[in-house]
Amino acid sequence: MLEKDAYQQIKEKKTLQEVLQAAIAFEKTARDFYQSLLTKVSKPLRGLVLELAQEEQRHYELFTEMAQKQNLAEILQENILIPKMDHRFSDYIQTPKLSDFADDQAILQYALGREQAAMEQYRALAKETPESELKDLFLFLAIEEQAHKSELEKRYYTMVYT
Amino acid sequence: MSKIKLKVQQEAISHASKGSMLRPFKALAFLGRKPVTEALQARIAADIYRGFHLNDWDKCIGCSTCHTICDNAAIQMVYIPDLPSDLLAGKKPFRPAIDYGRCCWCGLCVDICPTGSLALSKEYIHTCTEDHIDSYFILPDPKGMHKQPFEKGWEKSDQTDLLLHHRQTMQQLPALERIQNFDEIVQGFTDQAAFEEASRCIQCGFCHDACPAQMHAPEYIRAIWEHNFEQAVTQIYRTNPFPNVCGRVCTHRCESACAMQVRGEAIAIRWLKRYAIDKVPHARVKALVSQSEISKPDNNLSVAIIGAGPAGLTAAFDLVQQGHKVKVFEAADKAGGMMRYGIPEYRLPADKLDEDIAIITSMGVEIVCNTIVGKDVSMEDIVTEYDAVLLATGLQQGRSSRIPGSNHKNVYSAIELLAKIKRQEDFIIPHKAVIIGGGNVAMDIARSLARLQQQYYANINIIVTTLETKDAMLADDSEKREALEEGIVLENSRGPLECMVCDDETLEGLKTVACLTVFDKEGRFHPQYDYTDEVIYSADMVVEAIGQNTVLAFLGDTITEQLEWQQGKIKVDNEGHTALEWLWSVGDMVKGSDVIHAIAKGHQVAKSIDTYLQNIKVFS
Numbered sequence: 001m002l003e004k005d006a007y008q009q010i011k012e013k014k015t016l017q018e019v020l021q022a023a024i025a026f027e028k029t030a031r032d033f034y035q036s037l038l039t040k041v042s043k044p045l046r047g048l049v050l051e052l053a054q055e056e057q058r059h060y061e062l063f064t065e066m067a068q069k070q071n072l073a074e075i076l077q078e079n080i081l082i083p084k085m086d087h088r089f090s091d092y093i094q095t096p097k098l099s100d101f102a103d104d105q106a107i108l109q110y111a112l113g114r115e116q117a118a119m120e121q122y123r124a125l126a127k128e129t130p131e132s133e134l135k136d137l138f139l140f141l142a143i144e145e146q147a148h149k150s151e152l153e154k155r156y157y158t159m160v161y162t
Numbered sequence: 163m164s165k166i167k168l169k170v171q172q173e174a175i176s177h178a179s180k181g182s183m184l185r186p187f188k189a190l191a192f193l194g195r196k197p198v199t200e201a202l203q204a205r206i207a208a209d210i211y212r213g214f215h216l217n218d219w220d221k222c223i224g225c226s227t228c229h230t231i232c233d234n235a236a237i238q239m240v241y242i243p244d245l246p247s248d249l250l251a252g253k254k255p256f257r258p259a260i261d262y263g264r265c266c267w268c269g270l271c272v273d274i275c276p277t278g279s280l281a282l283s284k285e286y287i288h289t290c291t292e293d294h295i296d297s298y299f300i301l302p303d304p305k306g307m308h309k310q311p312f313e314k315g316w317e318k319s320d321q322t323d324l325l326l327h328h329r330q331t332m333q334q335l336p337a338l339e340r341i342q343n344f345d346e347i348v349q350g351f352t353d354q355a356a357f358e359e360a361s362r363c364i365q366c367g368f369c370h371d372a373c374p375a376q377m378h379a380p381e382y383i384r385a386i387w388e389h390n391f392e393q394a395v396t397q398i399y400r401t402n403p404f405p406n407v408c409g410r411v412c413t414h415r416c417e418s419a420c421a422m423q424v425r426g427e428a429i430a431i432r433w434l435k436r437y438a439i440d441k442v443p444h445a446r447v448k449a450l451v452s453q454s455e456i457s458k459p460d461n462n463l464s465v466a467i468i469g470a471g472p473a474g475l476t477a478a479f480d481l482v483q484q485g486h487k488v489k490v491f492e493a494a495d496k497a498g499g500m501m502r503y504g505i506p507e508y509r510l511p512a513d514k515l516d517e518d519i520a521i522i523t524s525m526g527v528e529i530v531c532n533t534i535v536g537k538d539v540s541m542e543d544i545v546t547e548y549d550a551v552l553l554a555t556g557l558q559q560g561r562s563s564r565i566p567g568s569n570h571k572n573v574y575s576a577i578e579l580l581a582k583i584k585r586q587e588d589f590i591i592p593h594k595a596v597i598i599g600g601g602n603v604a605m606d607i608a609r610s611l612a613r614l615q616q617q618y619y620a621n622i623n624i625i626v627t628t629l630e631t632k633d634a635m636l637a638d639d640s641e642k643r644e645a646l647e648e649g650i651v652l653e654n655s656r657g658p659l660e661c662m663v664c665d666d667e668t669l670e671g672l673k674t675v676a677c678l679t680v681f682d683k684e685g686r687f688h689p690q691y692d693y694t695d696e697v698i699y700s701a702d703m704v705v706e707a708i709g710q711n712t713v714l715a716f717l718g719d720t721i722t723e724q725l726e727w728q729q730g731k732i733k734v735d736n737e738g739h740t741a742l743e744w745l746w747s748v749g750d751m752v753k754g755s756d757v758i759h760a761i762a763k764g765h766q767v768a769k770s771i772d773t774y775l776q777n778i779k780v781f782s
Contacts, residue, residue, distance in 0.1 A: 161629070
């Protein structure tokens with residue numbers, strides 16, 4: 001998950017390790033954000049916020065583990081070959097203001113908006129980067145964010161439409 | 163003479179003797195002799211011969227009708243562990259076994275069989291191996307007995323079938339007439355139609371098993387057939403304090419399980435229930451229900467129920483019969499919850515709901531309306547004053563898709579709009595309305611708006627957009643059919659993208675895209691859209707009839723923190739008991755569904771509360 005100025009921050013990174021470290025930092029920020037939110041929302045909403053924090057933690061651990069791999073380039077190649085379907089649903093969900101966490105739906109809307117933004121920014125970075133291991137890394141990160149977004153969309157649909 | 167006898171006795175061989183080793187070879191001496199007996203040639207049986215049974219296990223649903231009808235008690239149902247069991251679909255893992263020591267081959271079992279799985283064969287000779295030598299108790303299968311194939315003899319035919327496969331026609335207002343107003347559409351059975359419909363029932367009891375409240379449908383159908391309507395009402399009230407409501411709007415799971423639907427149409431169980439309650443005067447119903455109550459003295463223990471919907475009132479009905487004082491707090495001006503404010507008048511007239519509620523209050527349940535917990539009465543006061551509290555507030559709010567433009571003033575939630583219509587509150591009737599959603603609520607609001615359009619503009623312009631295909635829509639088939647008859651347009655496989663708003667803030671319509679699939683590979687709700695296939699439906703009102711949620715802010719911070727929560731809902735055990743020993747939760751707010759499920763849960767939670775209160779009494 002990326003913050004608003006993340007695009008520029010990551011764009012300045014030149015190596016796989018640098019980009020991955022930046023991505024790890026962003027996941028940590030997102031996790032900490034949801035963890036801090038836990039103390040602010042009412043108890044019925046905490047389960048959802050906790051799950052979002054845990055998902056960011058999972059990404060944080062995944063990227064941290066990857067950063068330690070010697071064959072990082074190979075792993076990236078394997079992962080970006082798996083196509084993922086983007087349902088684009090969250091393009092049409094309005095992201096609420098950060099302060100407005102009145103209900104479970106708003107929290108999910110916010111999470112969807114963040115994942116959407118992250119996916120788009122990694123995709124844009126991949127597009128701007130010539131064929132290289134760095135491009136593969138951006139593609140990989142975009143796919144990861146997209147997969148997370150897809151899971152959140154399913155939760156959103158189940159919550160709102162059923 | 164005595165000499166000869168003596169000789170025979172002397173030559174007699176003991177049964178224990180195996181004789182000489184050469185004895186078998188002596189038999190060879192008979193090989194060349196002409197037989198002194200004649201071979202038995204089986205007589206060729208007629209095509210309709212009533213020999214041993216055949217049963218097609220794939221067709222058989224284990225309904226036991228053959229067992230019930232057999233006057234000789236020759237048929238027993240045998241449990242077969244490997245067979246599928248699905249009570250909601252009317253399938254049980256039992257198959258008939260025949261005792262040929264009792265069977266008289268009358269063939270009634272075949273003639274009554276609702277599935278046509280049973281037949282009789284042309285075989286009448288019972289040969290078997292030593293293992294089965296003493297057995298006349300046979301579990302027939304499609305092949306015959308002991309895996310020996312038998313040719314089919316007597317089987318069901320149109321001439322011999324004892325069953326009527328088509329249900330009686332229900333009189334309904336025609337579309338052109340009913341669209342003019344909110345009059346009840348279904349007119350109810352005539353006496354003759356009800357009698358004939360009741361006579362179709364084979365009393366298998368599948369309806370009872372499939373009903374969430376386990377209603378005694380076979381019993382009340384039989385009572386109707388016997389013209390004993392008071393008995394029918396008494397049977398209905400054993401498990402359901404909302405016969406008028408369920409006789410009209412029940413989702414009738416019972417009919418999905420009915421054995422009669424295998425080869426024809428299910429018994430119209432819902433309409434028969436309605437017939438029975440319509441047939442008995444209200445005052446008489448009141449008297450019958452008060453007679454059947456379980457008389458227990460007032461035990462001075464009290465229960466507060468928050469919400470006067472079907473679950474809360476069912477629990478209240480049960481609890482007063484257990485001798486407890488019950489007070490129901492209702493925020494709206496009248497009791498009934500979604501039954502009153504969510505179901506249109508043309509499906510459930512308010513006076514019929516009033517009759518059901520009047521019976522409940524006549525039993526001693528006190529309902530206080532226009533009382534909002536957290537505003538007119540505090541949760542703390544309730545907790546202090548009552549021994550147990552039941553939350554039964556239901557899902558009061560409609561969800562919004564929150565797509566762009568969905569916060570426009572002319573974008574409504576279906577729940578909100580249906581309540582406005584029921585309360586006859588003012589709002590601007592749309593010239594063109596688009597509904598989002600494909601369930602019964604979507605049909606309810608579409609058909610209600612269509613009636614208002616007809617009254618005000620003499621022109622109906624309602625479009626219902628659904629993610630699902632027409633066949634996969636959640637709305638009942640009858641709802642879809644009647645909506646189409648009334649001039650409502652269904653636009654299936656369309657996903658909402660945006661409520662289009664002009665520069666002057668006027669609502670322009672709903673932008674949609676094609677929905678290719680609704681569920682993903684794992685069966686999870688995740689629609690896939692084709693964004694190149696875009697259609698805008700022009701409208702001056704959009705109504706969202708999607709999910710619903712509940713508001714529980716009245717609980718206050720302390721209780722909210724003390725409770726356990728699961729996916730935003732109060733966590734309860736199977737009996738509706740929360741983490742607080744004095745607090746229960748029930749109905750749509752726990753698990754959304756329909757009226758009959760709410761009634762079933764109401765009974766369950768009442769039992770749990772009663773057990774708790776009895777323990778308090780014993781302890782004190």
